[in-house]
Amino acid sequence: MPYETDPPAFDGRYSDGKTAAAYNVRVGFSPRGLLIRGHNAADDLIWPYGALATAEPISSHAVDALVSYRHQPGASLFVPNGTFARQLAEAAPHLTTRAARRRAATPWLWTAAAVLVLVAGVFALQLSPARAIAGLMPDGLRNSLGNQTLRSMTSGKKVCETPAGRRAVENLAARLATGVPGETTFEITVVDWGLINAFATPGNKIVLTRGLIEKAGSADEIAGVLAHEMGHGIEMHPETSIVRAIGLSAAVELLMGGGGGTVGNIGVMLAQLSYSRQAEAEADDVALKLMRDAGIATDGLTDFFKRMNKLERSGDGDSNRTFDVLRSHPQTADRIRRISAQEKYPSKPALKPADWRALKTICAVPD
Amino acid sequence: MTTPARTIEKSGAPQRPGTSPHLSWLHPLGLISLSVYNFVMRFLTLGIHHFWGKNEVRKRIWSSIRVEGEPLEYTGTGAELFRGFLVIFGIVFLPVMxxxxxVAVFFGPDSGISKGFQGGLYLAFLLLTGVAIYRAQRYRLSRTRWRGIRASLVGSSLKYGWTYFWTMLLVPVTLGWISPWRATRLQRITTDDMRFGTTAFSFTASSRPLYGPFATFWLLMVAFLAALPFLVTAIVPWPDMFAASETGEFKPPRPEDMARIVVGVYFALFLLGVVYMILSAWYRAAMIRHFSRHTHIDGLSFASTVTPGGLMWITVSNFLLLVAGAVVATATLAAIGLFIWTLAGAGLGSAIGDSIPPEQIGGVLGVPMVLLFFLAMGMLLPVAQARSTGYLVSHLRLDGTLDTAAIEASAEQNIKRGEGLAQAFDIDAL
Incomplete structure (x- = not known):
């Protein structure tokens, strides 16, 4: 750019930073830096371009510039002239909006890219950090978590308990548990709830509903469902989803700059509503193994899926449509196909007829 | 390449000492493009850009406020905001979470210990809110300069926090009637602590003149609250879910009833917000005018001419602006998404088709769209903030004179700050 020194072309106001008084000055561009002249040329100030800063980055629609100088803290120079601002941007390119944005954004764009690569890597390698942390939970914590979950999900509902019914449940659980590695024991609760449902909570607790037991065609069906929920428990899926939910809400809070609040909570809630397809498939695999070890036929489980499929299609049953939209269960047909593909093995009914009758009526009010 | 720091003091004539300074607003240009840039960058940087974006917006807004034609300067940085957020996140959010x-896991969410803990937490947050408000103001003032002279807040944030806390506890007890007194008291603490260089601000308002407008606002609000249930049930048909509970067993509402209840509740909240905004406008305008009139520095007093109608217009038009921005942003992103989908064609389509039954795709895509819309509501916030600030500033006058030569920089002004522990908690995080 052409530098002109004499006389400086622009009117400006200069403050020394000691008081709020301002002085009229003339300002120009010299090869060495910004030239500021008061009454006497002998007292000229030169502010080198590289050490300048402006109150706001100079944009293309700047109408003025408020300039300060690193080596003279507090002092400021205001030039109410758009042409001056544009010439200053040319002489000191680091003052432009573009330069300021590049400085601010570049490190974080790289950081974001690195985080995305890391996340993609975790997914691609099928690592589950949440599962690893869940595995570190002490049993006491898992039990407390399970009790709280159980309490909140069954609050206001009666627990079904008859001596014969309880015995039937225990027998079934014990038979399925023969294939469970280690000392793991399961605590099974039946609740008086019309919904067809079963779920596992942390700490190897399983809930079966009255609706499920009443609608089941045979004890083998209940055995299949129970084995599936035991599969979730053995694979620590409930614990994993809690760890994941906590991690997600912390991450969302971090991402939203603390303003995550509602939006974040909705997202986290949706994320934890259901297990992933992979988790469901894992639970199915464990269930198949448990049933084989227990000598219980898998036909019951396929029957159950078939009936659920029909219920869902007809829009009947108590299934909640809002949740269906978000459910990530593997396609029921797929699951039926996978289970049917199992080799057949010798099997006996899951429960003796008397036990099955006792289980069916576990929620009946005693006469 | 350093030049000895010489001053120009002797060579230039001081500009009109003891002047009656003129306050003005020069509306910033290019705010919409800055808003869009910040919105996009927030996604690209996984949220971190938020702090840098906010900082640039502040620089623009501060620069638009002119005293004697010269802009205020904002010297804060995005890194400071980010650091403040990390501190709060690390020492407050995470431990509390x-x-x-x-506590909920080991004692149960409904246990006495859990409830006591929640209550204590609530009180602690209330106390911290006041402290945080004061410290955020101190941060912003300390980063505000005019003609190189820095502003500051010299009092104790605990004193402010404590006043904020106990007067807040009295708000429900007095059915809100402490509010004008409370607002005046808090404003007095802040204004009396404010300095421009070494020169102090002072505040001389009493709360008495605010009680007239407040009484009108309070009575109208109570009347509206009494009418609200009838208004809502008249407009959104309410399911007769409560009839079922009389038979003994409480039935959870059916999904279609649930939707109606949700719509009803949101409608009531929306109505409440609108009516509150309208009814409170008179009180708010009276308060701004009253407080301005009683704020002084040196020989200057402030005078505000804001009107209820003006405040209302700013609030309503800003809200519509945010909604319009969100609609445009969501539609644009949806169109881009659709375009990519079409380009990717069968591959992506069948991958998604496998995991989601066709009839559910609408639902699955609907959820992110709603989230996106809520996020996008914040996109044009810089424009809205500039409009609000512009309205207040352009309706504010400075009366009297200011001897600018007598306003000196405070002693600690040029000490490098930002590293001490105390400074670390001058946080403007949220």
Missing amino acids: LATFS
């Missing part, structure tokens, strides 16, 4: 979770 873990503690709440642990």
Whole structure:
């Protein structure tokens, strides 16, 4: 750019930073830096371009510039002239909006890219950090978590308990548990709830509903469902989803700059509503193994899926449509196909007829 | 390449000492493009850009406020905001989250200990809110300069926090009637602590003149609250879910009833917000005018001419602006998404088709769209903030004179700050 020194072309106001008084000055561009002249040329100030800063980055629609100088803290120079601002941007390119944005954004764009690569890597390698942390939970914590979950999900509902019914449940659980590695024991609760449902909570607790037991065609069906929920428990899926939910809400809070609040909570809630397809498939695999070890036929489980499929299609049953939209269960047909593909093995009914009758009526009010 | 720091003091004539300075607003240009840039960058940087974006917006807004034609200067940085957020996140959010979770797990969410803990937490937050408000103001003032002279807030944030806390506890007890007194008291603490260089601000308002407008606002609000249930049930048909409970067993509402209840509740909240905004406008305008009139520095007093109608217009038009921005942003992103989908064609389509039944795709895509819309509501916030600030500033006058030569920089002004522990908690995080 052409530098002109004499006389400086622009009117400006200069403050020394000691008081709020301002002085009229003339300002120009010299090869060495910004030239500021008061009454006497002998007292000229030169502010080198590289050490300048402006109150706001100079944009293309700047109408003025408020300039300060690193080596003279507090002092400021205001030039109410758009042409001056544009010439200053040319002489000191680091003052432009573009330069300021590049400085601010570049490190974080790289950081974001690195985080995305890391996340993609975790997914691609099928690592589950949440599962690893869940595995570190002490049993006491898992039990407390399970009790709280159980309490909140069954609050206001009666627990079904008859001596014969309880015995039937225990027998079934014990038979399925023969294939469970280690000392793991399961605590099974039946609740008086019309919904067809079963779920596992942390700490190897399983809930079966009255609706499920009443609608089941045979004890083998209940055995299949129970084995599936035991599969979730053995694979620590409930614990994993809690760890994941906590991690997600912390991450969302971090991402939203603390303003995550509602939006974040909705997202986290949706994320934890259901297990992933992979988790469901894992639970199915464990269930198949448990049933084989227990000598219980898998036909019951396929029957159950078939009936659920029909219920869902007809829009009947108590299934909640809002949740269906978000459910990530593997396609029921797929699951039926996978289970049917199992080799057949010798099997006996899951429960003796008397036990099955006792289980069916576990929620009946005693006469 | 350093030049000895010479001053120009002797060579230039001081500009009109003891002047009656003129306050003006020069509306910033290019705010919409800055808003869009910040919105996009927030996604690209996984949220971190938020702090840098906010900082640039502040620089623009501060620069638009002119005293004697010269802009205010904002010297804060995005890194400072980010650091402040990390500190709050690390020492408050995270521990509180873990503690709440642990208490709920080990003692049960409905246990006495859990409830006591929640209550204590609530009180602690209330106390911290006041402290945080004061410290955020101190941060912003300390980063505000005019003609190189820095502003500051010299009092104790605990004193402010404590006043904020106990007067807040009295708000429900007095059915809100402490509010004008409370607002005046808090404003007095802040204004009396404010300095421009070494020159102090002073505040001389009493709360008495605010009680007239407040009484009108309070009575109209109570009347509206009494009418609200009838208004809502008249407009959104309410399911007769409560009839079922009389038969003994409480039935959870059916999904279609649930939707109606949700719509009803949101409608009531929306109505409440609108009516509150309208009814409070008179009180708010009276308060701004009253407080301005009684704020002084040196020989200057402030005078505000804001009107209820003006405040209302700013609030309503800003809200419509945010909604319009969100609609445009969501539609644009949806169109881009659709375009990519079409380009990717069968591959992506069948991958998604496998995992989601066709009839559910609408639902699955609907959820992110709603989230996106809520996020996008914040996109044009810089424009809205500039409009609000512009309205207040352009309706504010400075009366009297200011001897600018007598306003000196405070002693600690040029000490490098930003590293001490005390400074670390001058946080403007949220």
